[in-house]
Structure formats: structure tokens, C-alpha cells
Amino acid sequence: xxxxxxxxxxxxxxxxxxxxxxxxxxxxxxxxxxxxxxxxxxxxxxxxxxxxxxxxxxxxxxxxxxxxxxxxxxxxxxxxxxxxxxxxxxxxxxxxxxxxxxxxxxxxxxxxxxxxxxxxxxxxxxxxxxxxxxxxxxxxxxxxxxxxxxxxxxxxxxxxxxxxxxxxxxxxxxxxxxxxxxxxxxxxxxxxxxxxxxxxxxxxxxxxxxxxxxxxxxxxxxxxxxxxxxxxxxxxxxxxxxxxxxxxxxxxxxxxxxxxxxxxxxxxxxxxxxxx
Amino acid sequence: xxxxxxxxxxxxxxxxxxxxxxxxxxxxxxxxxxxxxxxxxxxxxxxxxxxxxxxxxxxxxxxxxxxxxxxxxxxxxxxxxxxxxxxxxxxxxxxxxxxxxxxxxxxxxxxxxxxxxxxxxxxxxxxxxxxxxxxxxxxxxxxxxxxxxxxxxxxxxxxxxxxxxxxxxxxxxxxxxxxxxxxxxxxxxxxxxxxxxxxxxxxxxxxxxxxxxxxxxxxxxxxxxxxxxxxxxxxxxxxxxxxxxxxxxxxxxxxxxxxxxxxxxxxxxxxxxxxxxxxxxxxxxxxxxxxxxxxxxxxxxxxxxxxxxxxxxxxxxxxxxxxxxxxxxxxxxxxxxxxxxxxxxxxxxxxxxxxxxxxxxxxxxxxxxxxxxxxxxxxxxxxx
Numbered sequence: 299x300x301x302x303x304x305x306x307x308x309x310x311x312x313x314x315x316x317x318x319x320x321x322x323x324x325x326x327x328x329x330x331x332x333x334x335x336x337x338x339x340x341x342x343x344x345x346x347x348x349x350x351x352x353x354x355x356x357x358x359x360x361x362x363x364x365x366x367x368x369x370x371x372x373x374x375x376x377x378x379x380x381x382x383x384x385x386x387x388x389x390x391x392x393x394x395x396x397x398x399x400x401x402x403x404x405x406x407x408x409x410x411x412x413x414x415x416x417x418x419x420x421x422x423x424x425x426x427x428x429x430x431x432x433x434x435x436x437x438x439x440x441x442x443x444x445x446x447x448x449x450x451x452x453x454x455x456x457x458x459x460x461x462x463x464x465x466x467x468x469x470x471x472x473x474x475x476x477x478x479x480x481x482x483x484x485x486x487x488x489x490x491x492x493x494x495x496x497x498x499x500x501x502x503x504x505x506x507x508x509x510x511x512x513x514x515x516x517x518x519x520x521x522x523x524x525x526x527x528x529x530x531x532x533x534x535x536x537x538x539x540x541x542x543x544x545x546x547x548x549x550x551x552x553x554x555x556x557x558x559x560x561x562x563x564x565x566x567x568x569x570x571x572x573x574x
Numbered sequence: 575x576x577x578x579x580x581x582x583x584x585x586x587x588x589x590x591x592x593x594x595x596x597x598x599x600x601x602x603x604x605x606x607x608x609x610x611x612x613x614x615x616x617x618x619x620x621x622x623x624x625x626x627x628x629x630x631x632x633x634x635x636x637x638x639x640x641x642x643x644x645x646x647x648x649x650x651x652x653x654x655x656x657x658x659x660x661x662x663x664x665x666x667x668x669x670x671x672x673x674x675x676x677x678x679x680x681x682x683x684x685x686x687x688x689x690x691x692x693x694x695x696x697x698x699x700x701x702x703x704x705x706x707x708x709x710x711x712x713x714x715x716x717x718x719x720x721x722x723x724x725x726x727x728x729x730x731x732x733x734x735x736x737x738x739x740x741x742x743x744x745x746x747x748x749x750x751x752x753x754x755x756x757x758x759x760x761x762x763x764x765x766x767x768x769x770x771x772x773x774x775x776x777x778x779x780x781x782x783x784x785x786x787x788x789x790x791x792x793x794x795x796x797x798x799x800x801x802x803x804x805x806x807x808x809x810x811x812x813x814x815x816x817x818x819x820x821x822x823x824x825x826x827x828x829x830x831x832x833x834x835x836x837x838x839x840x841x842x843x844x845x846x847x848x849x850x851x852x853x854x855x856x857x858x859x860x861x862x863x864x865x866x867x868x869x870x871x872x873x874x875x876x877x878x879x880x881x882x883x884x885x886x887x888x889x890x891x892x893x894x895x896x897x898x899x900x901x902x903x904x905x906x907x908x909x910x911x912x913x914x915x916x917x918x919x920x921x922x923x924x925x926x927x928x929x930x931x932x933x934x935x936x937x938x939x940x941x942x943x944x945x946x947x948x949x950x951x952x953x954x955x956x957x958x
Binding site: 367373374409570 | 625644810
């Protein structure tokens, strides 16, 4: 007989606001996996917990700010990045991360996203990309693959999605990578790397959304999208950036890896010698 | 704050520059903004001054980002501000609501121009008065001031930062193009003469701290900053005293009522007015901002002609001095309200009094002259 293993304490307990559980996410949702990677990276970082701050916008991924047991700010839709910019510039000792979704960051917050990357603000953006607006019930968004179905694209999405890696690379981010929720170790490593990397870091993590996105696209269980990642993902960091678009039709590969890692100087406010 | 950062002395400067120097004198060390006429000189001045004093000037991509970054800086402990005009003020409405809900102190300067829409970018208006009060969705208390001179633009900038910190609210400084671009004498006091009201800060156990629990009668909870170890959660969602989202009608009622009462209970501290010749007045003229300059002139001329006229200048426009107006109404036959819009603040006066209230209105683009105000005074005096 194997004795049941009673776990009384989880290594990440201190990182989660247990009194906020249960969370709002659906069964099979991938956001929790990404949040777990973020929590793990915080512990590994060796940076004092009180110096870590997480900022979110609105949406399912935006709820991460409410579950992390660190200073956390759940802001207006799309405005997480400028809010985080203010935190970081007013107190450069803080390790400021933005955890939000693809719709929040790339649609309503798209302008802030590219401009923060252009300025190379020293913050880390973790983008859980589930290809749709999940919280409102599965509408198409700026990352919905061409032809994919949603409650507002029942005939197939007529728009082409952002290739976020290409976008962020062009905008000027110092570090850009893409993984999925099956790449847990890589996500932890990259978040950790991004904490210490000066300048703007962007980590896109594809995450299953069986209820919002999957049900309309023959990916009804969380595991279905995980299997799709396993089948389609190709680790090829030297892929030309313009070929990194995500296309779920037929047997198109999903390229993952660290695509940009450069050393452009991070944003610094100008400091002049005071005239005496 | 070192005194060398404050440009103590007498200057001939425009209102926008006076506002920028007022911000520095108040200890503001973060400006996030987007250029817009007629407020741009505030940004320009601070882009030069902030680097000299170790502060941050960041030019954002739009006004949503501007106020968002100002709120982030405030959450980290900085006195922070932005400056804009009508079109940008409209874009800031969502984050004015967030500031009210998160109770993050900040200063939003609106140098009003002719509106609606793009309107008259280089010319004055006072038509954002009701937007200042009700512009963001939902119920929340708001504090707004309207300077009538560059000197007062300086003074009210300092005062607005103090009020924002003391009450954990966004303060709206509703200047207009006339005051922003007018050049006048501005006296900047010695550092020790600049009033400084501290933010209420937490003490005691960090573990048991409830960031939205108001213990004091003023209904203002102490503010913990990011990085101090309180592990706070701030959200724009309806939240309980811990800051945790709570989607119940009871919690919503408690929170929103407190946000409104926080202002209503402290009106004595927030309302500022200036009275001229109110003793024995049978007619009272009410005006604010640059229009008050013309109104004062009209009242002076009317008094020289023997008319029993007094003048009440609103320095704070929100909260509105309801009780003061009702008290005045005891001995007055009529009111005249002059404003550079087609009728906004007049409704607030009408709500308080039974006497006739005559409006002197203009859509903006040019300062209201004393003459139409004088004519209104004559009209109600004859009627009386």
C-alpha cells in the first residue's frame, strides 16, 4: 500500500495569496502555469520579495496581480505598462513586472507596448497569449490566428494577427522570447533572465484557453492545445523574425525560443548637474 | 527637498511656468505628459527643470499613458503630475476614475481651451467644468481648483499637491488659456514658507495592514508605497478593506460611499472662495478663473455707480460651496453667474437658491468682457 502523500505546504505558498483562492480561471486554462513560472522565478531571483512588484491590466491574465503575494497593481485596461513605467522610474530599486494578456497588451495597450519597448524601459512583460478575449467569453483579438473561430468571428477570423516577437523586436525591446505552457523550465529561465537584464524584456507564453478559444476551434480540452504545442513547436531561435507569425491552419510550425537578446542601453531619466 | 530647488524670488512669468515652478516647490519629482496647447509650456519648463533637481520628466505616447504613469509614480511614493487641455483631459477620464478608486494622489492640470473636440486650441474656454466633476464613469468625490492669475496658478499647484496627498484623491487644477499664457508678477516664497501636508502613512504591523481601511473620521486610509514590504494589492475593481476584489453590492456600497463622503465630509478644508464687497450686497456676482477678473471689474464699476453689488470668486470649483451660497441667499435679491461656457456652473447656483439667477455666458475663444457682466448686474438691479 502506498500511503497517500499529504502535502501541507507547497514551496510556492508564500508567493500566492491563499485567501484569494479559488481563482477565477477555467479548468484547463494555461494562465496558472505561467503565473507559477513567474512565482518560481521570483523565488530563484534572490531579489528581496518586497522589491518585486507586479502590474496587470484587465482580463483573465490581469487577475494574476490579485493572486501574487507581493505588491501588486491591477490597473485599467491596457495601461499596465505605463503604470509600471511610473513605478520603475520613481523607484528604480523595484523589480517591476507586467503580467497580462494578449488583448490587454497588444490591442487596447498596443501603443504603450511599442513605446515602452522603444524607450527600452527596464521592466519585464510576461504576456500570456491565449489567442482571444477570454474573460468576456471568447471574442477574437489582435492575436487570433487567421481563420480561427470565436464568438465574434464565427466564420473565421478575417484579420491577420500580430507577430508579437517581430513587433517587439522592431520596436526596440532588449529581450524577446516566445514559449508555450509546455516549456515551463524555459519560461522560468527567461523570466529570471529578464529580471536581471537591463532594458525592456518581453516573454510571450502561448497558453491554452479551452473555454474561450478551444471550444470554437476543436481544442475543447486544455490538453488538446498542449498537444498541439507539442506537435507544432519548433525551437529555432535563428528563424527570421518575419516568419514567426502564428498560423494554426494545416501543419504550420510554431517557432519558439529566445529571438532577441541585445544590449541597447536601458532608459534613464536625464540628470543634469545643478547650477550653483 | 532642498531649498535650492525652489526659485525663491519675484518674477515676471506666465501661468504655465508658474504652475511648473509651483510643482517643484511642492516637491513634485515626476511629470508624465503629452504636449498639448495651451498647457505645453508646463511640460517644456519641467523638461528643463526636472533633470536639474533629480526628478523625472517623461513624455508619454498619449494621455491615457500619461496619467497611468503618473499614478504608478504616485504608488511608488513620488509626488507626481500631468498637464493637459480638453482633448487630453477627455482621454484621462478612465485613469481619473482609477486614481479615485485606488485612492492614489496626483495632480491633473487642465489648461482649458475652446471646446468641444479640437475646438480652439490656442484660445480660452471654461467648458470642462462639469467634465471635471462627472467625467469619469461612476460616483466618486473630486476636488478641483480654478486659478485666476499666474500667482494663484503657482499657489494652487502647491495646494493641490497637499490636498491630493492629504485626502488620497486626484486633484484637478482647472486653469484656462488666459491664465496659462498671461504674464504677470509671480512671487515664489522661501522654502520654509511653502506649506507641505504629508501623506498619511501606515504604522504598525506590516502583516496585518489593510490598505483600504479608514480608521479616522476623515475616511482617508493610510497609504503604503510599493517596495515597503506591506505586500499591498490595489485594483480598480470594487474591493474590501484589504484591497481584495469583492463583487458584492454591500462592499460596493461601502466603498463608493466612502469615496464620495471622503470629500463631502471635509469640505471645510477643501472649499476656497474669495469675497469682495458682500456686506450689504443685494446682488452677488459669481465667477471663477480668468472670467473672475472681468467680473471683479464689472462689480467695481457697478458699485461706483451706486449699485449694491458683491462678488464671490470661486477658487475651488469642486466641491461646490453649497452652504455658502445658501447663506448668501438669505440677504440677496439676485445672483449673476459669469462663465466662459454656455451654462454649466449656473446650474449649481440655481440648485441652491430661490432667487433669480442670471447667466452671462460665452462659448469661449475670447475672454468674457466686463461689459456684459455689468449689463447683467444692471438688469437684475432694475428688476429688484
